[in-house]
Amino acid sequence: MALPTEAQVKEKLTAVIDPELRKNIVELGMVRSIEIKPDGKVDVVVSLTTPGCPIRSHFQQAVTTQASQLDGVTGVQVGFDVLSDQEKSTLQQALGRGKLPAGALAQVANVICIASGKGGVGKSTMTANLAAALQAQGHSAGALDCDVYGYSIPRMLGVGGKPDVNGERKIVPPESATGVKTMSIGYFVEQNSAVVWRGPMLHKAIQQFLEDVAWGELDYLLLDLPPGTGDIAMTLAQLLPQAKVAIVTTPQPAAQSVARRSAEMANKVDLEVMGIIENMSGFTTPDGETFSIFGEGGGGLLADELGVPLLGAVPLSEDLREHADRGTPLVTERPDSPAAEAIAGIAGRIVASVPRELPMVQESPPTAPQPPKMGANARELPVVQ
Ligand SMILES: Nc1ncnc2c1ncn2[C@@H]1O[C@H](COP(=O)(O)OP(=O)(O)OP(=O)(O)O)[C@@H](O)[C@H]1O
Ligand SMILES: [Mg+2]
Known part of the structure:
Protein backbone atom coordinates (compact mmCIF):
# COMPACT_ATOMS: atom_id res chain seq x y z
CA MET A 1 0.00 0.00 0.00
CA ALA A 2 1.24 3.48 -0.82
CA LEU A 3 2.63 5.45 2.09
CA PRO A 4 1.12 8.79 3.04
CA THR A 5 3.14 11.93 2.42
CA GLU A 6 4.36 14.30 5.08
CA ALA A 7 1.92 16.90 3.78
CA GLN A 8 -0.99 14.49 4.26
CA VAL A 9 0.06 13.78 7.85
CA LYS A 10 0.40 17.50 8.50
CA GLU A 11 -3.03 18.12 7.06
CA LYS A 12 -4.48 15.53 9.46
CA LEU A 13 -2.71 17.17 12.41
CA THR A 14 -4.54 20.43 11.78
CA ALA A 15 -7.42 18.73 13.65
CA VAL A 16 -5.33 18.55 16.82
CA ILE A 17 -6.13 21.60 18.89
CA ASP A 18 -4.17 22.95 21.83
CA PRO A 19 -7.07 23.32 24.27
CA GLU A 20 -5.37 26.18 26.13
CA LEU A 21 -4.34 28.23 23.13
CA ARG A 22 -7.39 27.15 21.09
CA LYS A 23 -5.53 26.79 17.85
CA ASN A 24 -4.28 23.75 16.00
CA ILE A 25 -0.74 22.51 16.60
CA VAL A 26 0.33 22.95 12.96
CA GLU A 27 -0.71 26.58 12.97
CA LEU A 28 1.01 27.08 16.34
CA GLY A 29 4.26 25.70 14.95
CA MET A 30 4.27 22.94 17.54
CA VAL A 31 4.84 20.06 15.10
CA ARG A 32 8.60 19.70 15.28
CA SER A 33 9.01 16.79 12.84
CA ILE A 34 7.15 14.12 10.90
CA GLU A 35 8.92 10.99 9.73
CA ILE A 36 7.29 8.27 7.65
CA LYS A 37 9.11 4.92 7.80
CA PRO A 38 9.02 2.42 4.89
CA ASP A 39 6.92 0.01 6.99
CA GLY A 40 4.17 2.60 7.42
CA LYS A 41 5.15 3.68 10.94
CA VAL A 42 4.84 7.43 11.50
CA ASP A 43 6.96 9.34 14.04
CA VAL A 44 5.67 12.75 15.09
CA VAL A 45 7.48 15.06 17.49
CA VAL A 46 5.34 17.73 19.14
CA SER A 47 6.95 20.72 20.87
CA LEU A 48 5.38 21.79 24.13
CA THR A 49 5.44 25.18 25.81
CA THR A 50 6.70 23.69 29.10
CA PRO A 51 8.17 20.26 29.91
CA GLY A 52 5.48 19.52 32.51
CA CYS A 53 2.72 20.48 30.08
CA PRO A 54 -0.43 18.95 31.59
CA ILE A 55 -2.07 18.34 28.23
CA ARG A 56 0.69 16.09 26.91
CA SER A 57 -1.45 12.96 26.95
CA HIS A 58 -4.20 14.79 25.08
CA PHE A 59 -1.72 15.54 22.28
CA GLN A 60 -0.45 11.97 22.26
CA GLN A 61 -3.92 10.59 21.88
CA ALA A 62 -5.17 13.12 19.35
CA VAL A 63 -2.06 12.95 17.13
CA THR A 64 -2.22 9.15 17.12
CA THR A 65 -5.90 9.12 16.26
CA GLN A 66 -5.50 11.59 13.44
CA ALA A 67 -2.42 10.11 11.79
CA SER A 68 -3.82 6.57 12.06
CA GLN A 69 -6.71 7.53 9.82
CA LEU A 70 -4.45 7.75 6.77
CA ASP A 71 -4.19 4.74 4.49
CA GLY A 72 -0.88 2.93 4.77
CA VAL A 73 -0.16 3.97 8.38
CA THR A 74 0.65 0.93 10.51
CA GLY A 75 1.54 2.68 13.75
CA VAL A 76 2.11 6.10 15.27
CA GLN A 77 4.82 7.12 17.69
CA VAL A 78 4.45 10.51 19.38
CA GLY A 79 7.50 12.15 20.92
CA PHE A 80 7.79 15.46 22.74
CA ASP A 81 10.30 18.24 23.12
CA VAL A 82 10.06 21.79 24.42
CA LEU A 83 9.89 25.04 22.44
CA SER A 84 13.02 27.16 22.78
CA ASP A 85 12.66 30.58 24.42
CA GLN A 86 12.92 32.12 20.98
CA GLU A 87 10.13 29.91 19.65
CA LYS A 88 8.00 30.65 22.68
CA SER A 89 8.29 34.39 22.17
CA THR A 90 7.42 33.98 18.48
CA LEU A 91 4.38 31.97 19.54
CA GLN A 92 3.46 34.62 22.08
CA GLN A 93 3.65 37.34 19.46
CA ALA A 94 1.58 35.26 17.06
CA LEU A 95 -1.05 34.90 19.74
CA GLY A 96 -0.87 38.58 20.57
CA ARG A 97 -0.77 37.81 24.27
CA GLY A 98 1.45 38.24 27.28
CA LYS A 99 3.68 35.84 29.02
CA LEU A 100 3.13 32.10 28.91
CA PRO A 101 2.91 30.47 32.32
CA ALA A 102 6.39 29.79 33.57
CA VAL A 354 -12.13 23.88 31.19
CA PRO A 355 -9.60 21.38 29.91
CA ARG A 356 -7.54 19.36 32.29
CA GLU A 357 -5.38 16.34 31.96
CA LEU A 358 -6.87 13.30 30.30
CA PRO A 359 -5.91 9.78 31.43
CA MET A 360 -2.33 8.96 30.48
CA VAL A 361 -1.98 6.94 27.30
CA GLN A 362 0.42 4.07 27.91
CA GLU A 363 1.73 3.55 24.41
CA SER A 364 0.70 4.44 20.90
CA PRO A 365 -1.28 1.47 19.63
CA PRO A 366 0.17 -0.18 16.52
CA THR A 367 -3.19 -0.51 14.78
CA ALA A 368 -6.02 1.93 14.28
CA PRO A 369 -6.85 3.14 17.79
CA GLN A 370 -10.22 3.42 19.47
CA PRO A 371 -11.63 6.92 19.51
CA PRO A 372 -10.42 8.60 22.68
CA LYS A 373 -12.80 8.46 25.60
CA MET A 374 -14.23 11.87 26.01
CA GLY A 375 -15.70 12.86 29.29
CA ALA A 376 -16.93 16.17 30.40
CA ASN A 377 -14.18 17.90 28.45
CA ALA A 378 -15.40 16.81 25.10
CA ARG A 379 -16.27 20.24 23.84
CA GLU A 380 -12.70 21.41 24.43
CA LEU A 381 -11.20 18.64 22.34
CA PRO A 382 -10.63 18.40 18.65
CA VAL A 383 -13.21 16.58 16.63
CA VAL A 384 -11.84 13.15 15.84
CA GLN A 385 -13.88 10.91 13.59
N1 LIG B 1 -24.42 31.82 50.78
C1 LIG B 1 -24.12 32.41 51.94
N2 LIG B 1 -24.96 32.29 53.00
C2 LIG B 1 -24.67 32.91 54.19
N3 LIG B 1 -23.58 33.64 54.41
C3 LIG B 1 -22.72 33.78 53.38
C4 LIG B 1 -22.93 33.18 52.10
N4 LIG B 1 -21.88 33.50 51.30
C5 LIG B 1 -21.06 34.25 52.06
N5 LIG B 1 -21.54 34.43 53.30
C6 LIG B 1 -20.99 35.22 54.40
O1 LIG B 1 -20.94 36.57 53.96
C7 LIG B 1 -19.78 37.22 54.44
C8 LIG B 1 -18.99 37.74 53.25
O2 LIG B 1 -18.50 36.64 52.50
P1 LIG B 1 -17.04 36.63 51.89
O3 LIG B 1 -16.04 37.09 52.86
O4 LIG B 1 -16.85 35.30 51.28
O5 LIG B 1 -17.25 37.73 50.74
P2 LIG B 1 -16.17 38.43 49.83
O6 LIG B 1 -16.86 38.74 48.56
O7 LIG B 1 -14.93 37.64 49.77
O8 LIG B 1 -15.90 39.75 50.64
P3 LIG B 1 -14.73 40.83 50.40
O9 LIG B 1 -15.16 41.60 49.21
O10 LIG B 1 -14.73 41.63 51.66
O11 LIG B 1 -13.47 40.07 50.17
C9 LIG B 1 -19.02 36.18 55.24
O12 LIG B 1 -19.34 36.33 56.59
C10 LIG B 1 -19.56 34.86 54.72
O13 LIG B 1 -19.49 33.83 55.68
MG1 LIG C 1 -12.95 38.18 50.25
Whole structure:
Protein backbone atom coordinates (compact mmCIF):
# COMPACT_ATOMS: atom_id res chain seq x y z
CA MET A 1 0.00 0.00 0.00
CA ALA A 2 1.24 3.48 -0.82
CA LEU A 3 2.63 5.45 2.09
CA PRO A 4 1.12 8.79 3.04
CA THR A 5 3.14 11.93 2.42
CA GLU A 6 4.36 14.30 5.08
CA ALA A 7 1.92 16.90 3.78
CA GLN A 8 -0.99 14.49 4.26
CA VAL A 9 0.06 13.78 7.85
CA LYS A 10 0.40 17.50 8.50
CA GLU A 11 -3.03 18.12 7.06
CA LYS A 12 -4.48 15.53 9.46
CA LEU A 13 -2.71 17.17 12.41
CA THR A 14 -4.54 20.43 11.78
CA ALA A 15 -7.42 18.73 13.65
CA VAL A 16 -5.33 18.55 16.82
CA ILE A 17 -6.13 21.60 18.89
CA ASP A 18 -4.17 22.95 21.83
CA PRO A 19 -7.07 23.32 24.27
CA GLU A 20 -5.37 26.18 26.13
CA LEU A 21 -4.34 28.23 23.13
CA ARG A 22 -7.39 27.15 21.09
CA LYS A 23 -5.53 26.79 17.85
CA ASN A 24 -4.28 23.75 16.00
CA ILE A 25 -0.74 22.51 16.60
CA VAL A 26 0.33 22.95 12.96
CA GLU A 27 -0.71 26.58 12.97
CA LEU A 28 1.01 27.08 16.34
CA GLY A 29 4.26 25.70 14.95
CA MET A 30 4.27 22.94 17.54
CA VAL A 31 4.84 20.06 15.10
CA ARG A 32 8.60 19.70 15.28
CA SER A 33 9.01 16.79 12.84
CA ILE A 34 7.15 14.12 10.90
CA GLU A 35 8.92 10.99 9.73
CA ILE A 36 7.29 8.27 7.65
CA LYS A 37 9.11 4.92 7.80
CA PRO A 38 9.02 2.42 4.89
CA ASP A 39 6.92 0.01 6.99
CA GLY A 40 4.17 2.60 7.42
CA LYS A 41 5.15 3.68 10.94
CA VAL A 42 4.84 7.43 11.50
CA ASP A 43 6.96 9.34 14.04
CA VAL A 44 5.67 12.75 15.09
CA VAL A 45 7.48 15.06 17.49
CA VAL A 46 5.34 17.73 19.14
CA SER A 47 6.95 20.72 20.87
CA LEU A 48 5.38 21.79 24.13
CA THR A 49 5.44 25.18 25.81
CA THR A 50 6.70 23.69 29.10
CA PRO A 51 8.17 20.26 29.91
CA GLY A 52 5.48 19.52 32.51
CA CYS A 53 2.72 20.48 30.08
CA PRO A 54 -0.43 18.95 31.59
CA ILE A 55 -2.07 18.34 28.23
CA ARG A 56 0.69 16.09 26.91
CA SER A 57 -1.45 12.96 26.95
CA HIS A 58 -4.20 14.79 25.08
CA PHE A 59 -1.72 15.54 22.28
CA GLN A 60 -0.45 11.97 22.26
CA GLN A 61 -3.92 10.59 21.88
CA ALA A 62 -5.17 13.12 19.35
CA VAL A 63 -2.06 12.95 17.13
CA THR A 64 -2.22 9.15 17.12
CA THR A 65 -5.90 9.12 16.26
CA GLN A 66 -5.50 11.59 13.44
CA ALA A 67 -2.42 10.11 11.79
CA SER A 68 -3.82 6.57 12.06
CA GLN A 69 -6.71 7.53 9.82
CA LEU A 70 -4.45 7.75 6.77
CA ASP A 71 -4.19 4.74 4.49
CA GLY A 72 -0.88 2.93 4.77
CA VAL A 73 -0.16 3.97 8.38
CA THR A 74 0.65 0.93 10.51
CA GLY A 75 1.54 2.68 13.75
CA VAL A 76 2.11 6.10 15.27
CA GLN A 77 4.82 7.12 17.69
CA VAL A 78 4.45 10.51 19.38
CA GLY A 79 7.50 12.15 20.92
CA PHE A 80 7.79 15.46 22.74
CA ASP A 81 10.30 18.24 23.12
CA VAL A 82 10.06 21.79 24.42
CA LEU A 83 9.89 25.04 22.44
CA SER A 84 13.02 27.16 22.78
CA ASP A 85 12.66 30.58 24.42
CA GLN A 86 12.92 32.12 20.98
CA GLU A 87 10.13 29.91 19.65
CA LYS A 88 8.00 30.65 22.68
CA SER A 89 8.29 34.39 22.17
CA THR A 90 7.42 33.98 18.48
CA LEU A 91 4.38 31.97 19.54
CA GLN A 92 3.46 34.62 22.08
CA GLN A 93 3.65 37.34 19.46
CA ALA A 94 1.58 35.26 17.06
CA LEU A 95 -1.05 34.90 19.74
CA GLY A 96 -0.87 38.58 20.57
CA ARG A 97 -0.77 37.81 24.27
CA GLY A 98 1.45 38.24 27.28
CA LYS A 99 3.68 35.84 29.02
CA LEU A 100 3.13 32.10 28.91
CA PRO A 101 2.91 30.47 32.32
CA ALA A 102 6.39 29.79 33.57
CA GLY A 103 8.34 28.67 36.58
CA ALA A 104 6.39 27.38 39.52
CA LEU A 105 3.12 27.50 37.61
CA ALA A 106 4.28 25.21 34.82
CA GLN A 107 2.37 22.28 36.26
CA VAL A 108 -0.84 24.15 37.05
CA ALA A 109 -3.43 23.13 34.48
CA ASN A 110 -6.11 25.77 35.10
CA VAL A 111 -6.19 29.11 36.84
CA ILE A 112 -9.59 30.55 37.72
CA CYS A 113 -10.07 33.99 39.25
CA ILE A 114 -13.10 34.43 41.51
CA ALA A 115 -14.08 38.08 41.12
CA SER A 116 -16.92 40.49 41.80
CA GLY A 117 -17.65 44.15 41.32
CA LYS A 118 -18.38 44.77 44.98
CA GLY A 119 -17.35 43.49 48.38
CA GLY A 120 -19.00 40.99 50.65
CA VAL A 121 -20.81 38.93 48.03
CA GLY A 122 -19.01 35.72 48.96
CA LYS A 123 -15.91 35.52 46.73
CA SER A 124 -13.73 34.15 49.51
CA THR A 125 -16.41 31.74 50.70
CA MET A 126 -16.83 30.48 47.13
CA THR A 127 -13.07 30.22 46.54
CA ALA A 128 -12.48 28.22 49.73
CA ASN A 129 -15.47 25.93 49.25
CA LEU A 130 -14.96 25.42 45.51
CA ALA A 131 -11.32 24.48 46.08
CA ALA A 132 -12.40 22.02 48.78
CA ALA A 133 -15.16 20.66 46.51
CA LEU A 134 -12.77 20.16 43.57
CA GLN A 135 -10.36 18.38 45.90
CA ALA A 136 -13.20 16.20 47.22
CA GLN A 137 -14.14 15.31 43.62
CA GLY A 138 -10.66 13.89 43.05
CA HIS A 139 -8.89 16.87 41.50
CA SER A 140 -5.92 18.63 42.99
CA ALA A 141 -6.81 22.19 43.96
CA GLY A 142 -5.15 25.28 45.35
CA ALA A 143 -6.52 28.56 46.70
CA LEU A 144 -4.49 31.74 46.41
CA ASP A 145 -5.56 34.77 48.38
CA CYS A 146 -5.01 37.79 46.15
CA ASP A 147 -6.68 40.04 48.70
CA VAL A 148 -3.77 41.44 50.66
CA TYR A 149 -5.92 43.80 52.74
CA GLY A 150 -8.78 41.50 53.61
CA TYR A 151 -7.18 38.08 53.35
CA SER A 152 -9.53 35.27 54.36
CA ILE A 153 -8.34 32.01 52.80
CA PRO A 154 -6.25 30.75 55.77
CA ARG A 155 -9.19 31.24 58.13
CA MET A 156 -11.83 29.76 55.83
CA LEU A 157 -9.77 26.67 55.07
CA GLY A 158 -8.50 26.31 58.62
CA VAL A 159 -4.81 26.67 57.81
CA GLY A 160 -2.27 28.49 59.99
CA GLY A 161 1.40 28.83 60.77
CA LYS A 162 4.30 30.12 58.72
CA PRO A 163 5.01 28.33 55.45
CA ASP A 164 8.33 26.47 55.02
CA VAL A 165 10.83 27.10 52.29
CA ASN A 166 12.04 24.07 50.34
CA GLY A 167 15.52 23.18 49.04
CA GLU A 168 14.88 25.12 45.84
CA ARG A 169 14.09 28.23 47.86
CA LYS A 170 10.42 28.09 46.96
CA ILE A 171 7.68 28.69 49.51
CA VAL A 172 5.77 25.51 50.34
CA PRO A 173 2.02 26.22 50.27
CA PRO A 174 0.40 25.05 53.54
CA GLU A 175 -2.34 22.49 52.96
CA SER A 176 -5.84 22.34 54.41
CA ALA A 177 -7.06 19.21 56.21
CA THR A 178 -8.21 17.76 52.88
CA GLY A 179 -5.09 18.73 50.93
CA VAL A 180 -6.04 22.05 49.30
CA LYS A 181 -2.79 23.99 48.81
CA THR A 182 -3.08 27.56 50.02
CA MET A 183 -1.15 30.80 49.95
CA SER A 184 -1.96 34.13 51.52
CA ILE A 185 -0.30 37.28 52.79
CA GLY A 186 -1.95 36.31 56.06
CA TYR A 187 0.87 33.80 56.64
CA PHE A 188 3.46 36.55 56.64
CA VAL A 189 1.95 39.47 58.54
CA GLU A 190 1.13 39.88 62.21
CA GLN A 191 -2.51 39.16 62.91
CA ASN A 192 -4.76 42.19 62.57
CA SER A 193 -1.94 44.46 61.46
CA ALA A 194 -2.93 46.75 58.66
CA VAL A 195 -1.12 46.15 55.40
CA VAL A 196 -0.77 49.37 53.45
CA TRP A 197 0.47 48.56 49.99
CA ARG A 198 0.47 50.49 46.83
CA GLY A 199 0.21 49.33 43.24
CA PRO A 200 3.79 48.23 42.51
CA MET A 201 4.08 46.35 45.80
CA LEU A 202 0.78 44.62 45.21
CA HIS A 203 1.99 43.57 41.80
CA LYS A 204 5.21 42.22 43.27
CA ALA A 205 3.41 40.30 46.02
CA ILE A 206 1.04 38.60 43.59
CA GLN A 207 3.90 37.84 41.23
CA GLN A 208 5.80 36.17 44.06
CA PHE A 209 2.80 34.12 45.07
CA LEU A 210 2.56 32.85 41.53
CA GLU A 211 6.22 32.35 40.78
CA ASP A 212 7.97 31.63 44.07
CA VAL A 213 5.48 29.19 45.56
CA ALA A 214 6.00 25.48 44.99
CA TRP A 215 2.47 24.82 43.72
CA GLY A 216 3.57 21.60 42.04
CA GLU A 217 1.01 19.73 39.96
CA LEU A 218 -2.45 21.19 40.32
CA ASP A 219 -5.57 20.67 38.27
CA TYR A 220 -7.14 23.92 39.47
CA LEU A 221 -5.70 26.97 41.16
CA LEU A 222 -8.45 29.33 42.33
CA LEU A 223 -7.63 32.96 42.96
CA ASP A 224 -9.65 34.90 45.52
CA LEU A 225 -9.69 38.45 44.20
CA PRO A 226 -10.24 41.56 46.27
CA PRO A 227 -13.51 43.42 45.67
CA GLY A 228 -13.80 45.71 42.71
CA THR A 229 -11.59 45.91 39.71
CA GLY A 230 -8.26 47.49 39.04
CA ASP A 231 -4.64 46.80 39.79
CA ILE A 232 -4.90 43.13 40.61
CA ALA A 233 -6.79 42.27 37.44
CA MET A 234 -4.14 44.04 35.36
CA THR A 235 -1.37 42.19 37.14
CA LEU A 236 -3.05 38.83 36.72
CA ALA A 237 -3.78 39.42 33.08
CA GLN A 238 -0.12 40.18 32.51
CA LEU A 239 1.16 37.21 34.45
CA LEU A 240 -1.54 34.71 33.54
CA PRO A 241 -3.06 35.49 30.16
CA GLN A 242 -4.82 32.12 30.12
CA ALA A 243 -6.59 32.56 33.44
CA LYS A 244 -10.37 32.50 33.37
CA VAL A 245 -12.73 34.56 35.47
CA ALA A 246 -15.85 33.47 37.35
CA ILE A 247 -17.95 36.40 38.57
CA VAL A 248 -19.84 36.20 41.84
CA THR A 249 -23.01 38.25 42.12
CA THR A 250 -26.02 38.42 44.41
CA PRO A 251 -29.50 37.76 43.03
CA GLN A 252 -30.89 41.29 43.08
CA PRO A 253 -31.08 42.65 39.56
CA ALA A 254 -29.70 45.98 40.86
CA ALA A 255 -26.37 44.28 41.62
CA GLN A 256 -25.94 43.49 37.97
CA SER A 257 -24.51 46.82 36.93
CA VAL A 258 -21.75 46.45 39.52
CA ALA A 259 -21.01 42.88 38.55
CA ARG A 260 -21.01 43.86 34.89
CA ARG A 261 -18.12 46.19 35.59
CA SER A 262 -15.91 43.30 36.60
CA ALA A 263 -16.81 41.56 33.36
CA GLU A 264 -15.90 44.71 31.47
CA MET A 265 -12.56 44.82 33.26
CA ALA A 266 -11.91 41.16 32.40
CA ASN A 267 -12.67 41.91 28.76
CA LYS A 268 -10.47 44.95 28.77
CA VAL A 269 -7.48 42.94 29.95
CA ASP A 270 -8.43 40.07 27.65
CA LEU A 271 -9.30 37.46 30.27
CA GLU A 272 -12.15 35.11 29.45
CA VAL A 273 -15.25 35.22 31.66
CA MET A 274 -16.19 31.56 32.11
CA GLY A 275 -19.47 32.05 33.95
CA ILE A 276 -21.50 33.57 36.75
CA ILE A 277 -21.97 32.30 40.29
CA GLU A 278 -25.07 33.61 42.01
CA ASN A 279 -24.55 33.64 45.76
CA MET A 280 -26.94 34.40 48.62
CA SER A 281 -29.92 33.14 46.66
CA GLY A 282 -33.23 32.18 48.31
CA PHE A 283 -33.08 31.16 51.97
CA THR A 284 -35.09 28.02 52.68
CA THR A 285 -36.40 27.41 56.21
CA PRO A 286 -36.34 23.92 57.74
CA ASP A 287 -40.08 23.78 56.87
CA GLY A 288 -39.26 24.23 53.21
CA GLU A 289 -40.44 27.82 52.85
CA THR A 290 -38.13 29.94 50.67
CA PHE A 291 -37.43 33.64 51.19
CA SER A 292 -35.67 35.56 48.45
CA ILE A 293 -33.97 38.00 50.79
CA PHE A 294 -31.65 39.44 48.16
CA GLY A 295 -34.10 39.24 45.29
CA GLU A 296 -34.21 36.73 42.49
CA GLY A 297 -32.75 35.91 39.14
CA GLY A 298 -29.88 38.43 38.97
CA GLY A 299 -27.27 35.76 38.23
CA GLY A 300 -29.22 34.36 35.31
CA LEU A 301 -29.89 37.81 33.88
CA LEU A 302 -26.22 38.73 34.04
CA ALA A 303 -25.19 35.42 32.48
CA ASP A 304 -27.64 35.97 29.61
CA GLU A 305 -26.49 39.51 29.12
CA LEU A 306 -22.84 38.48 28.95
CA GLY A 307 -23.58 35.34 26.95
CA VAL A 308 -21.84 33.10 29.48
CA PRO A 309 -23.22 30.20 31.54
CA LEU A 310 -24.74 30.52 34.99
CA LEU A 311 -22.49 28.10 36.85
CA GLY A 312 -24.93 27.77 39.72
CA ALA A 313 -26.84 29.48 42.52
CA VAL A 314 -25.83 29.05 46.15
CA PRO A 315 -28.55 29.66 48.74
CA LEU A 316 -28.12 31.84 51.81
CA SER A 317 -27.04 29.44 54.51
CA GLU A 318 -26.10 30.00 58.11
CA ASP A 319 -24.15 26.74 58.02
CA LEU A 320 -22.05 27.91 55.11
CA ARG A 321 -21.04 31.03 57.03
CA GLU A 322 -20.43 29.21 60.30
CA HIS A 323 -18.26 26.57 58.71
CA ALA A 324 -16.27 29.21 56.84
CA ASP A 325 -15.72 31.04 60.13
CA ARG A 326 -14.55 27.81 61.74
CA GLY A 327 -12.19 26.83 58.95
CA THR A 328 -14.07 23.65 58.13
CA PRO A 329 -15.59 24.13 54.67
CA LEU A 330 -19.24 23.12 54.46
CA VAL A 331 -18.66 21.13 51.27
CA THR A 332 -16.44 18.65 53.09
CA GLU A 333 -18.19 18.76 56.49
CA ARG A 334 -21.81 18.55 55.36
CA PRO A 335 -21.79 17.64 51.68
CA ASP A 336 -25.53 16.84 51.71
CA SER A 337 -26.60 20.33 52.75
CA PRO A 338 -28.23 22.39 49.98
CA ALA A 339 -25.48 25.05 49.87
CA ALA A 340 -22.76 22.37 49.71
CA GLU A 341 -24.60 20.56 46.93
CA ALA A 342 -24.93 23.80 44.98
CA ILE A 343 -21.19 24.46 45.31
CA ALA A 344 -20.32 20.90 44.33
CA GLY A 345 -22.50 21.41 41.24
CA ILE A 346 -20.55 24.56 40.35
CA ALA A 347 -17.26 22.68 40.80
CA GLY A 348 -18.59 20.02 38.41
CA ARG A 349 -19.49 22.67 35.85
CA ILE A 350 -16.05 24.22 36.14
CA VAL A 351 -14.46 20.83 35.48
CA ALA A 352 -16.76 20.33 32.50
CA SER A 353 -15.91 23.62 30.91
CA VAL A 354 -12.13 23.88 31.19
CA PRO A 355 -9.60 21.38 29.91
CA ARG A 356 -7.54 19.36 32.29
CA GLU A 357 -5.38 16.34 31.96
CA LEU A 358 -6.87 13.30 30.30
CA PRO A 359 -5.91 9.78 31.43
CA MET A 360 -2.33 8.96 30.48
CA VAL A 361 -1.98 6.94 27.30
CA GLN A 362 0.42 4.07 27.91
CA GLU A 363 1.73 3.55 24.41
CA SER A 364 0.70 4.44 20.90
CA PRO A 365 -1.28 1.47 19.63
CA PRO A 366 0.17 -0.18 16.52
CA THR A 367 -3.19 -0.51 14.78
CA ALA A 368 -6.02 1.93 14.28
CA PRO A 369 -6.85 3.14 17.79
CA GLN A 370 -10.22 3.42 19.47
CA PRO A 371 -11.63 6.92 19.51
CA PRO A 372 -10.42 8.60 22.68
CA LYS A 373 -12.80 8.46 25.60
CA MET A 374 -14.23 11.87 26.01
CA GLY A 375 -15.70 12.86 29.29
CA ALA A 376 -16.93 16.17 30.40
CA ASN A 377 -14.18 17.90 28.45
CA ALA A 378 -15.40 16.81 25.10
CA ARG A 379 -16.27 20.24 23.84
CA GLU A 380 -12.70 21.41 24.43
CA LEU A 381 -11.20 18.64 22.34
CA PRO A 382 -10.63 18.40 18.65
CA VAL A 383 -13.21 16.58 16.63
CA VAL A 384 -11.84 13.15 15.84
CA GLN A 385 -13.88 10.91 13.59
N1 LIG B 1 -24.42 31.82 50.78
C1 LIG B 1 -24.12 32.41 51.94
N2 LIG B 1 -24.96 32.29 53.00
C2 LIG B 1 -24.67 32.91 54.19
N3 LIG B 1 -23.58 33.64 54.41
C3 LIG B 1 -22.72 33.78 53.38
C4 LIG B 1 -22.93 33.18 52.10
N4 LIG B 1 -21.88 33.50 51.30
C5 LIG B 1 -21.06 34.25 52.06
N5 LIG B 1 -21.54 34.43 53.30
C6 LIG B 1 -20.99 35.22 54.40
O1 LIG B 1 -20.94 36.57 53.96
C7 LIG B 1 -19.78 37.22 54.44
C8 LIG B 1 -18.99 37.74 53.25
O2 LIG B 1 -18.50 36.64 52.50
P1 LIG B 1 -17.04 36.63 51.89
O3 LIG B 1 -16.04 37.09 52.86
O4 LIG B 1 -16.85 35.30 51.28
O5 LIG B 1 -17.25 37.73 50.74
P2 LIG B 1 -16.17 38.43 49.83
O6 LIG B 1 -16.86 38.74 48.56
O7 LIG B 1 -14.93 37.64 49.77
O8 LIG B 1 -15.90 39.75 50.64
P3 LIG B 1 -14.73 40.83 50.40
O9 LIG B 1 -15.16 41.60 49.21
O10 LIG B 1 -14.73 41.63 51.66
O11 LIG B 1 -13.47 40.07 50.17
C9 LIG B 1 -19.02 36.18 55.24
O12 LIG B 1 -19.34 36.33 56.59
C10 LIG B 1 -19.56 34.86 54.72
O13 LIG B 1 -19.49 33.83 55.68
MG1 LIG C 1 -12.95 38.18 50.25
